[in-house]
Amino acid sequence: MKSNSSNISFIRNSMSLIVCCMAIKLSLCFCSLESSLRALHVQGSFSFDGNEFAAKDFGNQIHFLPSAVLHPKKVSDIAITMQHVWQMGSGSGLTIAARGRGHSVQGQAQAPQGIVINMESLSGNEMTVHKGIFPYVDVSAGELWINILHECLKHGLAPKSWTDYLHLTVGGTLSNAGISGQAFRHGPQISNVHQLEVVTGKGEVTICSEEQNADLFHGVLGGLGQFGIITRARIALEPAPKMVKWIRVLYLDFSTFARDQEYLISAENTFDYIEGLVIINKTGLVNYWRSSFNPQDPTQASQFISDGKTLFCLELTKNFNLHESDTIDMEVDSLLSQLNYIPSTLFITEVSCVEFLDRVHTAELKLRSKGIWDLPHPWLNLIIPKSQINSFANVVFGNILTDTNNGPVLVYPVNKSNQLSFIFRWDNRTSFVLPEEDIFYLVAFLPHAVPLSIEHDGLQYILGLNKRILDFCEAANLGVKQYLPHYTTQEEWKAHFGQRWEIFVQRKLAYDPLAILAPGQRIFQKAVSII
Numbered sequence: 001m002k003s004n005s006s007n008i009s010f011i012r013n014s015m016s017l018i019v020c021c022m023a024i025k026l027s028l029c030f031c032s033l034e035s036s037l038r039a040l041h042v043q044g045s046f047s048f049d050g051n052e053f054a055a056k057d058f059g060n061q062i063h064f065l066p067s068a069v070l071h072p073k074k075v076s077d078i079a080i081t082m083q084h085v086w087q088m089g090s091g092s093g094l095t096i097a098a099r100g101r102g103h104s105v106q107g108q109a110q111a112p113q114g115i116v117i118n119m120e121s122l123s124g125n126e127m128t129v130h131k132g133i134f135p136y137v138d139v140s141a142g143e144l145w146i147n148i149l150h151e152c153l154k155h156g157l158a159p160k161s162w163t164d165y166l167h168l169t170v171g172g173t174l175s176n177a178g179i180s181g182q183a184f185r186h187g188p189q190i191s192n193v194h195q196l197e198v199v200t201g202k203g204e205v206t207i208c209s210e211e212q213n214a215d216l217f218h219g220v221l222g223g224l225g226q227f228g229i230i231t232r233a234r235i236a237l238e239p240a241p242k243m244v245k246w247i248r249v250l251y252l253d254f255s256t257f258a259r260d261q262e263y264l265i266s267a268e269n270t271f272d273y274i275e276g277l278v279i280i281n282k283t284g285l286v287n288y289w290r291s292s293f294n295p296q297d298p299t300q301a302s303q304f305i306s307d308g309k310t311l312f313c314l315e316l317t318k319n320f321n322l323h324e325s326d327t328i329d330m331e332v333d334s335l336l337s338q339l340n341y342i343p344s345t346l347f348i349t350e351v352s353c354v355e356f357l358d359r360v361h362t363a364e365l366k367l368r369s370k371g372i373w374d375l376p377h378p379w380l381n382l383i384i385p386k387s388q389i390n391s392f393a394n395v396v397f398g399n400i401l402t403d404t405n406n407g408p409v410l411v412y413p414v415n416k417s418n419q420l421s422f423i424f425r426w427d428n429r430t431s432f433v434l435p436e437e438d439i440f441y442l443v444a445f446l447p448h449a450v451p452l453s454i455e456h457d458g459l460q461y462i463l464g465l466n467k468r469i470l471d472f473c474e475a476a477n478l479g480v481k482q483y484l485p486h487y488t489t490q491e492e493w494k495a496h497f498g499q500r501w502e503i504f505v506q507r508k509l510a511y512d513p514l515a516i517l518a519p520g521q522r523i524f525q526k527a528v529s530i531i
């Protein structure tokens with residue numbers, strides 16, 4: 001008995017000693033990391049306290065505190081820090097994540113106990129607009145798209161391809177793809193970049209483009225931050241319109257809605273922006289729209305009931321300048337006459353180009369005032385081949401989803417090439433994983449969730465819905481890919497990249513062989529073999 005209890009107390013004492021040693025080692029490591037970072041000659045600064053912001057993102061579900069945050073002033077600050085960590089070798093376990101605005105939803109811009117680089121502190125660096133036949137703008141990768149828009153508009157120009165929300169950074173969207181309702185015409189944002197400046201995982205500052213260091217250029221675009229930190233980008237511009245006609249119409253039948261969308265993205269003469277929404281069991285939808293849109297037939301529109309229905313809303317814009325005011329309505333009427341929507345549901349408004357492009361920010365301000373913007377966002381974005389979209393819609397919009405009251409559900413097609421003009425808008429040399437088919441749909445479930453609610457707005461309920469949707473896609477073998485992908489095992493990442501996995505791994509070995517970069521994506525783990 002006695003020897004048993006002395007054994008237990010020996011084990012207890014040894015355990016506390018080990019825990020103590022680990023704590024001391026950790027704090028020594030941290031002290032030595034802090035002092036080694038403080039000794040670096042950077043023009044910006046490191047912060048070691050008050051870094052909670054870097055453990056948060058828009059998803060508000062994953063929170064890992066870094067050991068330090070670099071607020072770079074110059075690109076050389078990023079290179080020096082990267083070289084420092086590279087020289088520590090694989091034994092240190094230290095990782096680095098670039099953080100744009102932290103609008104990721106699954107911790108992708110976080111670096112557990114590592115270093116987060118606050119890219120926005122670079123953003124004050126000069127933006128230079130170049131006019132000419134092929135205009136472009138040179139920007140810092142920490143710059144927000146909204147600031148780029150305002151700067152370019154001073155020259156009557158604007159980027160060609162957008163995201164729905166503009167308070168995102170250039171580096172953050174180029175690391176994914178940057179897809180919105182203009183992608184059918186111009187491709188995603190990653191197809192509208194001429195040149196990048198990148199700091200690789202070895203700390204080398206490299207300029208890359210189609211012509212120079214092309215493999216790095218293509219790898220970084222859609223590369224989920226795995227091959228380098230983008231520090232500058234050269235973005236293609238076009239003349240900016242002053243105004244847009246913004247149109248919404250409703251459908252009751254998904255296949256008619258999808259047919260019209262597919263017709264519009266392939267037509268020669270068409271709208272400038274084409275998206276769509278699924279609206280399930282929304283009370284008073286038409287009344288809600290009336291606050292910002294005008295029904296073409298007010299009497300008929302007021303009789304339209306949305307409650308209890310599954311509706312599909314086609315959202316369109318047509319750009320125009322003031323001297324075209326007389327002809328724009330005729331042009332819009334002619335385009336709309338080709339479509340098969342419910343006639344009483346035609347709503348139109350006219351807004352400035354900035355008002356339209358920055359529309360989600362207007363919604364953000366409203367949601368912030370209600371305390372909804374900071375709630376968890378269990379988002380799920382899927383890319384679905386055209387041949388499978390009807391099967392997907394029948395089950396997911398018909399059975400799994402019972403309402404869309406917690407946030408929008410977007411559905412719209414994009415085409416990789418236009419058979420009329422033979423223009424390829426998606427480049428399969430980038431890291432973005434493209435489906436085989438020429439036309440594919442982006443379906444985005446964008447809810448907010450109440451953490452402890454046990455109702456349909458609860459986090460667990462919505463996570464359960466997402467799982468049901470993913471399980472269905474897998475069981476039905478629909479060939480669906482996640483956009484803004486999130487997986488927890490390397491097997492799942494391999495399946496995501498499919499045949500492109502080999503090249504992804506080769507690029508990792510070439511540009512970030514120690515797997516220092518973007519650990520929050522959970523693709524590779526530092527100090528563990530990556531093959």
Ligand code: FAD
Binds near residue numbers: 102119229230
């Ligand atoms: P972060 O979330 O900070 O970073 C994203 C990833 O990129 C991380 O892995 C990070 O380490 C890495 N990264 C960041 N900066 C760099 C850099 N300079 N170099 C290398 N890697 C970097 N996406 C669309 O495509 N279309 C949309 O319409 C769209 N709408 C959105 C609307 C809202 C309200 C929100 C919150 C997001 C939306 N997104 C959309 C998603 C958005 O593109 C991603 O969240 C993206 O991550 C941009 O956010 P960020 O700049 O805050 O980047």
